[in-house]
Amino acid sequence: MEVNPRVKKAEYAVRGRVVARAQEIEEELKRGSSTRKFDKIIYCNIGNPHALGQKPVTFIRQVLAACVCPSLMDAGILPTDVVVRAKEYLAGTGGSGVGAYTETAGLAVVRRQVAEFMERRDGVKADAKRIILTNGASDAIRRVIQLILHDDVSMDGGVERGHERQGIMIPCPQYPLYSCQIVLSGGSIVYYESDEAREWGVTRAELERSFLEATGSGVVVKALVVINPGNPTGAVLSESDIEEIVRFAEERKLVILADEVYQENVYVEGKKFESFKKVVAKLQSKALLFSFHSTSKGLLGECGIRAGYVEAVNVPDDVFKELIKLSASQLSSNTLGQIACGLMCSPPRQGDTSFDLYHRETQDIFESLKRRAAKLSRKMQSIHGFSFPSPIQGAMYAFPSIKLPAKAVEEAEKRKMAPDEFYCMELLENTGIVCVPGSGFGQRKDTYHFRTTILPPESDIDNLTYLLADFHTNWTQQFQH
Ligand SMILES: Cc1ncc(COP(=O)(O)O)c(C=O)c1O
Numbered sequence: 001m002e003v004n005p006r007v008k009k010a011e012y013a014v015r016g017r018v019v020a021r022a023q024e025i026e027e028e029l030k031r032g033s034s035t036r037k038f039d040k041i042i043y044c045n046i047g048n049p050h051a052l053g054q055k056p057v058t059f060i061r062q063v064l065a066a067c068v069c070p071s072l073m074d075a076g077i078l079p080t081d082v083v084v085r086a087k088e089y090l091a092g093t094g095g096s097g098v099g100a101y102t103e104t105a106g107l108a109v110v111r112r113q114v115a116e117f118m119e120r121r122d123g124v125k126a127d128a129k130r131i132i133l134t135n136g137a138s139d140a141i142r143r144v145i146q147l148i149l150h151d152d153v154s155m156d157g158g159v160e161r162g163h164e165r166q167g168i169m170i171p172c173p174q175y176p177l178y179s180c181q182i183v184l185s186g187g188s189i190v191y192y193e194s195d196e197a198r199e200w201g202v203t204r205a206e207l208e209r210s211f212l213e214a215t216g217s218g219v220v221v222k223a224l225v226v227i228n229p230g231n232p233t234g235a236v237l238s239e240s241d242i243e244e245i246v247r248f249a250e251e252r253k254l255v256i257l258a259d260e261v262y263q264e265n266v267y268v269e270g271k272k273f274e275s276f277k278k279v280v281a282k283l284q285s286k287a288l289l290f291s292f293h294s295t296s297k298g299l300l301g302e303c304g305i306r307a308g309y310v311e312a313v314n315v316p317d318d319v320f321k322e323l324i325k326l327s328a329s330q331l332s333s334n335t336l337g338q339i340a341c342g343l344m345c346s347p348p349r350q351g352d353t354s355f356d357l358y359h360r361e362t363q364d365i366f367e368s369l370k371r372r373a374a375k376l377s378r379k380m381q382s383i384h385g386f387s388f389p390s391p392i393q394g395a396m397y398a399f400p401s402i403k404l405p406a407k408a409v410e411e412a413e414k415r416k417m418a419p420d421e422f423y424c425m426e427l428l429e430n431t432g433i434v435c436v437p438g439s440g441f442g443q444r445k446d447t448y449h450f451r452t453t454i455l456p457p458e459s460d461i462d463n464l465t466y467l468l469a470d471f472h473t474n475w476t477q478q479f480q481h
Contacts (some may be wrong), residue, residue: 006183006184006186007184009183010179010180010181010183011176011179011180011183011440016421016436016437016440017421017425018045018421018424018425018428018434018435018436018437019045019434021425021428022041022043022045022428022432022434025041025428025429025432026041029041036432037430037431038431038432039432040432041428041432041434042431042432042433042434042456042460042464043434044433044434044435044452044453044455044456044464045434045435045436045452045453047231047296047297047303047395047396047397047453047455048303048455049297049301049303049396049455050301050302050303050304051303052453052455052456052457053457054301054365054455055361056300056301056302057299057300057358057362057365058354058357058358058361059347059348059354059357059358059361060302060340060343060344062079062082062354063082063085063086063089063339063343064305064336064339064340064343065078066078066082066083066086067086067089067090067097067098067336067339068098068336070086070090070097073086073087079353079354080353081348081352081353081354082353082354085343088109089107089109089110089339089342091109092107092108092109093107093335098335098336098339099335100335101331101332101335102332102333102335102338103332104132104324104327104328104331104332105129105131105132105133105324105327106131106132106133106134106309106332106333106338106341107133107335107338107339107342108128109342110133110338110339110341110342110345111128111129111133111309112128113342113345113346114126114128114131114133114309114311114341114342114345115127115128115131116345116346117344117345117346118275118277118311121275121278122275122277122278122281123278124277124278124281126277126311130311130312130313130315130320131309131310131311131312132309132310132312132323132324132327133307133308133309133332133333133337133338133341134307134308134309134310134327134333135306135307135308135333135334135337136294136295136296136303136306136307136308136337137259137261137292137293137294137296137308137310138177138308139306139308139333140292140308140310141177141178141181141257141259141292141310142177142181143310143323143326143327144257144290144310144323145168145178145181145182145185145187145223146181146185146326147319147322147323147326148166148168148222148223148255149166149168149182149185149186149187149222150166150185150186151164151165151166151185151186151187164220165187165188165218165219165220166187166188166219166220166222167182167187167188167189167190167214167219167220167221167222168182168187168188168189168190168221168222168223168224168225168257169190169191169192169207169210169211169214169221169223169224169225169254170182170189170190170191170192170225170442171191171192171193171194171202171225171226171227171230171442172191172192172193172194172441172442172443173194173232173233173399173438173441173443173449174191174225174227174441174442175227175231175259175441176440176441178225179442188214188219190210190211190213190214190219190221191210191442192206192209192210192211193206193210193444194230194233194235196233196389196390196401196444196447197389199235199389199390199393200230200233200234200235200390201235201241202237202241202244203244204244204248207224207244207245207248208248211252211254221252221254222254222255223254223255223256223257224245224248224249224254224255224256224257225257225259226242226245226256226257226258226259226276227259228242228258228259228260228262228273228276229262229263229265229266229273229393229394229395230262230394230395231259231262231395231396231397232395232397232399232436232438232441232449232451233395233397233399234373234394234395234396234397234398234399235390235393235394236266236268236271236272236273236393236394237274238271238274239274239279242274242276242279243279243282243283245276246276246279246280246283246285246287247283247285249287250285250286250287254287255287255288255289255290256276256280256287256288256289256290257290257291257292258275258276258277258289258290258291258292259291259292260273260276260291260292260293261292261293261294261296261297261308262297262298262394262395262396263275263293263298264297264298264299264366265297265298265369265394265395265396266393266394267369267370267373267374267392267393267394268373268391268392268393268394271393271394273394276289276291277289277291277311277313280313280314285314286314287314288312288313288314288319289311289312289313289314289315290310290311290312290313290315291310291311291313292309292310293308293309294307294308295307295308295337295340295341295344296308297395297396298344299362299365299366299369300340300344300362301365302344305334305336305337305340306333306334306337307333307334307337307338307340307341307344308337308341309341347362368458369454371458372454372455372458372461373391373392373454374391374392375458375461376392376398376452376454376461376465377392377398378391379461379462379465379469380398380400380465383400383465383468383469383472384469384472385402385403385472385473386400386401386402386403386468386472387400387401387402387403388400388401392454396453396454396455397451397452397453397454398451398452398454399438399441399449399450399451400449400450401438401447401448401449402420402423402448402449402450402472403448403476404419404420404423404448404476404479405476405479405480406479407479407480408422408423408475408476408479411479418437418439419439419448420437420438420439420448420449420450421437421439421440423437423448423450423475424436424450426471426475427450427468427471427475430471430475431467431468431471433452433464433467433468433471435450435452436450436451436452437449437450438450438451452464
């Protein structure tokens with residue numbers, strides 16, 4: 001069978017060649033046939049908190065369990081507020097339960113909770129009719145990119161204008177879902193650079209450079225992606241940065257895709273998450289905005305449930321209708337995930353039976369993430385050969401820059417690998433640690449990085465950074481002469 005060449009071209013580094021090799025080594029370790037110095041694989045490649053030992057939040061799982069198996073509610077083992085919430089969601093399915101499709105945009109009761117959550121967060125009105133519940137943020141992002149990009153013959157008032165190369169501006173470095181999805185849609189990736197030396201900040205001058213270079217080479221730029229807090233950079237944008245971006249997008253008539261899945265993951269003093277929605281409202285901007293959120297990150301870490309949403313702001317009715325039509329082609333997102341989304345947006349309140357436990361569990365997770373971010377930042381800054389100018393502000397990752405000897409770069413070329421992919425592969429072979437090469441995210445020319453998550457248990461961070469430092473020193477030494 002001939003495979004779609006775009007599928008062949010698209011890459012998703014977070015689960016790329018290094019991870020495939022890690023799985024082979026894991027099998028080897030299980031068979032007991034390994035002579036390696038390590039006995040387990042440490043997966044630091046993906047922001048998948050439960051896979052690295054984070055416990056689910058009890059309240060969320062109790063309501064989901066009651067929705068999946070309503071007879072549990074008669075067993076007298078669930079807190080009263082859990083039963084109330086489960087009944088509310090089940091009533092919201094019209095009595096069909098979680099085994100039935102829902103309406104295309106998702107359960108009305110959940111969309112109302114999502115809208116109320118955003119209103120509390122931003123102090124700005126949110127319309128539940130402009131929210132679509134999806135199978136994780138990835139699904140929402142894919143749908144919106146599909147809505148925007150095409151490489152077909154373009155029409156002008158019904159008259160053919162010929163083929164047009166369309167593109168989307170994405171940050172460099174970026175989360176590879178974007179580059180992958182743009183390639184799949186036949187579009188052009190238009191990078192704008194975040195400046196590592198300035199806490200990965202973005203300037204108006206850089207946005208203009210990127211836009212003008214792309215348009216100068218014949219690309220019609222249609223949209224701009226911002227990831228805040230950043231993956232892989234961990235940077236948290238200030239309100240004034242966001243204002244600058246919104247003004248730029250409005251002037252250049254670009255749709256904004258605001259990826260805000262890490263909005264609860266801000267760890268450092270003086271930094272605060274501000275939503276694009278709030279800034280768009282404050283500036284009374286007419287910029288079209290799609291913003292994304294997810295149950296996978298934050299404090300729940302419910303990646304496997306596959307739940308998220310998109311809110312459309314300033315998007316004309318006819319365009320939104322097309323997004324609904326596109327969404328209808330996959331009927332509805334998974335119903336249990338929709339309920340998880342409602343629970344994320346509408347947690348127990350003070351006075352509810354589950355409040356204390358919920359508060360304690362989520363605070364513990366937050367404090368632990370914060371400690372791990374601080375510790376990993378300190379350690380990364382102290383490793384000889386690593387450069388890590390700004391501590392992790394948010395999200396779940398560290399993205400250090402590494403110095404590689406010229407001979408290591410030559411060796412990588414011989415092996416037909418990017419130098420940092422070679423480095424990550426060797427790191428894996430020697431230590432069992434799985435990281436993602438910086439080249440998978442995009443990086444400034446002749447710089448090399450890798451991304452690790454901050455998610456290994458706190459007790460493992462010392463060992464992780466010791467192994468990284470030890471590997472870096474010994475491995476780079478062999479290429480020094
Ligand atoms: C920036 C960013 N956006 C979206 C996603 C995907 O989230 P979801 O699990 O909701 O599809 C991730 C996952 O790591 C991410 O880092």
